[in-house]
Amino acid sequence: xxxxxxxxxxxxxxxxxxxxxxxxxxxxxxxxxxxxxxxxxxxxxxxxxxxxxxxxxxxxxxxxxxxxxxxxxxxxxxxxxxxxxxxxxxxxxxxxxxxxxxxxxxxxxxxxxxxxxxxxxxxxxxxxxxxxxxxxxxxxxxxxxxxxxxxxxxxxxxxxxxxxxxxxxxxxxxxxxxxxxxxxxxxxxxxxxxxxxxxxxxxxxxxxxxxxxxxxxxxxxxxxxxxxxxxxxxxxxxxxxxxxxxxxxxxxxxxxxxxxxxxxxxxxxxxxxxxxxxxxxxxxxxxxxxxxxxxxxxxxxxxxxxxxxxxxxxxxxxxxxxxxxxxxxxxxxxxxxxxxxxxxxxxxxxxxxxxxxxxxxxxxxxxxxxxxxxxxxxxxxxxxxxxxxxxxxxxxxxxxxxxxxxxxxxxxxxxxxxxxxxxxxxxxxxxxxxxxx
Numbered sequence: 001x002x003x004x005x006x007x008x009x010x011x012x013x014x015x016x017x018x019x020x021x022x023x024x025x026x027x028x029x030x031x032x033x034x035x036x037x038x039x040x041x042x043x044x045x046x047x048x049x050x051x052x053x054x055x056x057x058x059x060x061x062x063x064x065x066x067x068x069x070x071x072x073x074x075x076x077x078x079x080x081x082x083x084x085x086x087x088x089x090x091x092x093x094x095x096x097x098x099x100x101x102x103x104x105x106x107x108x109x110x111x112x113x114x115x116x117x118x119x120x121x122x123x124x125x126x127x128x129x130x131x132x133x134x135x136x137x138x139x140x141x142x143x144x145x146x147x148x149x150x151x152x153x154x155x156x157x158x159x160x161x162x163x164x165x166x167x168x169x170x171x172x173x174x175x176x177x178x179x180x181x182x183x184x185x186x187x188x189x190x191x192x193x194x195x196x197x198x199x200x201x202x203x204x205x206x207x208x209x210x211x212x213x214x215x216x217x218x219x220x221x222x223x224x225x226x227x228x229x230x231x232x233x234x235x236x237x238x239x240x241x242x243x244x245x246x247x248x249x250x251x252x253x254x255x256x257x258x259x260x261x262x263x264x265x266x267x268x269x270x271x272x273x274x275x276x277x278x279x280x281x282x283x284x285x286x287x288x289x290x291x292x293x294x295x296x297x298x299x300x301x302x303x304x305x306x307x308x309x310x311x312x313x314x315x316x317x318x319x320x321x322x323x324x325x326x327x328x329x330x331x332x333x334x335x336x337x338x339x340x341x342x343x344x345x346x347x348x349x350x351x352x353x354x355x356x357x358x359x360x361x362x363x364x365x366x367x368x369x370x371x372x373x374x375x376x377x378x379x380x381x382x383x384x385x386x387x388x389x390x391x392x393x394x395x396x397x398x399x400x401x402x403x404x405x406x407x408x409x410x411x412x413x414x415x416x417x418x419x420x421x422x423x424x425x426x427x428x429x430x431x432x433x434x435x436x437x
Contacts, residue, residue, distance in 0.1 A: 023047040038068035072102040106132035148389045151183035179389040244308035257417040275339040281346030285313035331359035343372040364435045376427040408433040
């Protein structure tokens with residue numbers, strides 16, 4: 001077959017432009033002419049994977065390896081799809097085979113690390129992720145993950161080195177400062193040397209003398225304010241202003257279970273179009289879509305701290321009104337107003353759980369309902385636990401106790417899948433609580 005490079009370039013374009021049906025048709029035609037050329041089978045596998053035909057994709061990748069046992073790309077692709085199917089041992093074997101053939105590109109290290117995390121070996125995974133990052137230091141996402149995992153393993157030196165390299169390469173990315181600061185507070189709260197922490201904090205402050213957040217938080221670190229809350233409203237706003245543009249695509253399908261569970265609860269409790277509802281931390285509106293079916297005309301309110309997230313929700317025309325506000329201040333200004341308040345994946349980013357619950361109670365009508373999620377702390381016995389890169393975990397008994405103390409009756413508490421990322425920092429819990437009186 002002539003002009004193989006031209007053909008490869010053409011197939012690359014089809015894959016990059018997501019023309020997967022045409023990519024599949026073309027590869028099958030070329031395989032009919034040249035059935036021992038491994039890249040054709042690799043492209044075929046990629047097309048089948050994207051068309052949600054994993055078993056056929058696996059066969060194509062295996063055909064690529066049979067045609068060329070030294071094809072590291074095909075072994076890596078096989079490892080990836082086997083990981084996605086939950087076949088972890090064979091996925092690890094495929095990635096290890098790719099690394100033995102060519103240890104100079106990051107993907108097989110990433111997928112083998114993903115497998116190790118899924119198998120419960122994060123301490124081994126961090127070194128594979130780190131190797132991948134060293135091979136591709138331009139990858140911010142990979143660097144952030146490596147820095148976070150080093151922090152969770154208590155490795156201050158490695159955490160500092162990774163985050164400082166990221167910040168030096170991306171000095172305008174404020175999310176990196178926030179994540180590094182949270183990691184430093186986590187390490188300080190979990191036994192790291194205050195002297196060493198202070199040195200890192202001082203270096204960071206000197207790099208960015210005019211940054212208010214860095215000034216505030218590094219001073220707290222230097223002064224050993226171990227219980228300081230680094231997830232200020234400013235920090236959370238910064239994080240989600242950055243994430244807003246990609247939030248919907250990154251979470252596509254990830255909230256399916258929790259949304260279905262909330263819908264089941266609402267169907268059981270309420271008639272359609274009967275409620276005044278406030279969606280706290282409404283984000284881009286994923287919860288609002290199902291709340292719309294239960295709200296009165298002009299009865300669905302969206303509240304969020306982040307204007308960029310509200311802009312995304314506004315474009316969807318889901319809510320009747322929006323408020324760009326901090327939760328507690330908004331709730332205190334609206335006493336006895338709502339039949340239902342929802343708050344999904346919001347408490348993860350705040351320490352003031354009891355104050356939030358108190359404010360929610362004041363804003364609910366008599367016997368009103370509060371539906372919310374939190375990340376459960378399974379790591380220790382602390383009621384509230386800061387965990388990198390930017391989460392608070394809550395003790396289940398603490399949540400139950402606080403609800404009771406603030407005048408709620410806990411109706412349901414169950415585990416749910418809130419996301420499908422490798423970085424599962426905690427079990428997610430869905431709660432339904434009713435205001436007493």
